[in-house]
Amino acid sequence: MATDVHRPVTAHAVRVEGLTRAFDGRAVIDDLRLDIAPGEFVALLGRSGCGKSTLLRILAGLDRDIQGTALVPRRRAVAFQAPRLMPWKKVWRNVLLGLPGRPERAVAERVLDEVGLGHRIGAWPKTLSGGEAQRASLARALVREPDLLLLDEPFGALDALTRIKAQRLVGEVWQRRGCAVLLVTHDVEEAVLLADRVLVMDGGRIAHEQRIDLDRPRGITDPRFAALRAGLLERLGVDTAAEAS
Numbered sequence: 036m037a038t039d040v041h042r043p044v045t046a047h048a049v050r051v052e053g054l055t056r057a058f059d060g061r062a063v064i065d066d067l068r069l070d071i072a073p074g075e076f077v078a079l080l081g082r083s084g085c086g087k088s089t090l091l092r093i094l095a096g097l098d099r100d101i102q103g104t105a106l107v108p109r110r111r112a113v114a115f116q117a118p119r120l121m122p123w124k125k126v127w128r129n130v131l132l133g134l135p136g137r138p139e140r141a142v143a144e145r146v147l148d149e150v151g152l153g154h155r156i157g158a159w160p161k162t163l164s165g166g167e168a169q170r171a172s173l174a175r176a177l178v179r180e181p182d183l184l185l186l187d188e189p190f191g192a193l194d195a196l197t198r199i200k201a202q203r204l205v206g207e208v209w210q211r212r213g214c215a216v217l218l219v220t221h222d223v224e225e226a227v228l229l230a231d232r233v234l235v236m237d238g239g240r241i242a243h244e245q246r247i248d249l250d251r252p253r254g255i256t257d258p259r260f261a262a263l264r265a266g267l268l269e270r271l272g273v274d275t276a277a278e279a280s
């Protein structure tokens with residue numbers, strides 16, 4: 036029987052059990068189990084098409100055609116690779132979009148300041164740079180004061196420098212807010228840089244998990260960082276021998 040329960044949990048930020056999602060009779064997610072603790076930062080890796088975004092959409096409540104259980108907090112928010120801003124609304128109105136009541140501009144201002152975008156509060160989305168648009172998208176998620184922040188490759192389209200800044204920002208926001216984060220990424224380095232735990236999805240399940248017990252801030256020059264990165268690359272089936280030679 037299909038169950039679809041989205042209700043607040045306290046001991047876990049996410050509790051998923053026996054989760055299955057099929058498209059046209061093919062199970063993309065297959066009896067998946069996953070727990071995320073409150074305040075935990077989890078990164079999700081896996082080859083293209085393995086079902087990462089599908090899982091994220093289910094946790095966001097955007098896909099309810101599932102079997103099994105997916106328990107998530109009521110306060111959750113999602114940001115995607117594409118910032119998805121409404122072009123006919125100024126930045127601050129985009130941030131407040133969909134919030135209940137009639138929140139004031141000052142509410143948007145606070146959260147835009149938090150992501151370093153306070154100076155663009157009255158701008159039109161089309162005038163923002165890629166990094167700025169991604170910050171606006173993050174602000175729109177944060178204004179919901181989520182207990183669970185779901186990020187689907189939020190830095191994927193950014194250039195290298197902007198990406199590093201955005202990664203740092205997410206790390207800071209997470210430490211300040213104390214919300215749980217599930218970050219879908221293709222970037223192993225990013226996962227080891229930010230997460231408490233890195234999951235590798237394969238065959239519709241969490242096939243491997245790696246705890247990252249490194250102090251923060253983390254540096255790629257730390258030999259333990261390199262070892263963790265190499266181990267995860269191997270799990271993903273990437274041949275690292277070429278890099279070493």
Ligand SMILES: Nc1ncnc2c1ncn2[C@@H]1O[C@H](COP(=O)(O)OP(=O)(O)OP(=O)(O)O)[C@@H](O)[C@H]1O
Nearest residue numbers: 058059063081082083084085086087088089090221
């Ligand atoms: N609405 C849909 N209808 C049919 N098939 C779908 C649908 N959504 C996803 N799929 C299929 O499910 C599989 C998993 O897709 P998903 O987007 O979750 O993968 P992903 O791991 O996020 O991939 P990527 O890393 O490339 O973004 C793919 O084969 C995809 O074609």
